[in-house]
Amino acid sequence: MxxxxxxxxxxxxxxxxxxxxxxxxxxxxxxxxxxxxxxxKADSVIVLPVQSQHLLLPPPMFRPGIGQPTLDFPGGRLPAGLRPEDAAPQILARELGIEVGAIAQLLPINTRGWSINSSFSDQTLFGFVAHLKPTFPVPPDHIGLSVPVTSADIQTLLAQLRCLQCRALLLEWCMQTATAPTFEG
Known part of the structure; x- marks a missing residue:
């Protein structure tokens, strides 16, 4: 129509x-x-870092919009002229202290990005999963949470995440990899 x-x-x-x-x-x-x-708004990139079958999240960061720190995956705005796949390693370096050489594989979760829009706002969200080399040491002060990639642990993580975009990308990745959490209700 x-x-x-x-x-x-x-x-x-x-x-x-x-x-x-x-x-x-x-x-x-x-x-x-x-x-x-x-x-x-500028488009966004969120990266789900996985090392040795654990999701790594940076320490909670204060979010003025909700007035408290929140647990989120590494992410940020996409600078003009930069491709999302080129921004992802920069985001990992900034938020987790991960060098580009530590990334064994960077895979898109959503290849075309998702429109995050409403009658008030418009932007595109790009998601990636970064498989990190198991031997690369992530600085301990950059890790807020390490979550085993199991259905039960992902379900617990989903309950802790306040960011809808982080939750959506995590669920999408789980569905793509057959590690989707099971919910009892």
Whole structure:
């Protein structure tokens, strides 16, 4: 079903390093005029690091939006002009102190990225799993949690994760690798 929504004008545009706030007037196929506000954000990359059958997460980081530290997989915004697969090793270096040579294999979880959008925000999320060489020592002060890759342990981790994007990528990876947690209810 194709609907012909028409943008009338852009009456507000504020660009910052982190986001762009846009105000527009739109006309619906019925001729109704709407004022529409939205935020465009830089795309994101999240990496699930696996070493010796354990998922590694950095220490919890304070999140101003919820007012407390949260446990998350390594991730960040995708700088303009950088491919997601090139940003992933940079993210691992920043958040876990992992050198690019420690990555045995970097595999996409979602090859085209997922649209993370609503009526208010728009961005694309790229997910990767990084299999690390078992002999590479990850600095202990960079590890907040090490989780065995078992159904029960992943279920416990899912209950601890507050980030919906981290949860979605973890579940997708589990489904792709047949390690999906089982839920009793």
């Amino acid at each position: 194709s609907e012909n929504w028409q943008v009338g004008d852009r009456f507000f545009n504020l660009n910052t390093h982190w986001l762009t706030l846009i105000g527009e007037h739109w006309q619906t196929p019925n001729g109704e005029a709407l004022e529409y506000w939205r935020v465009e």
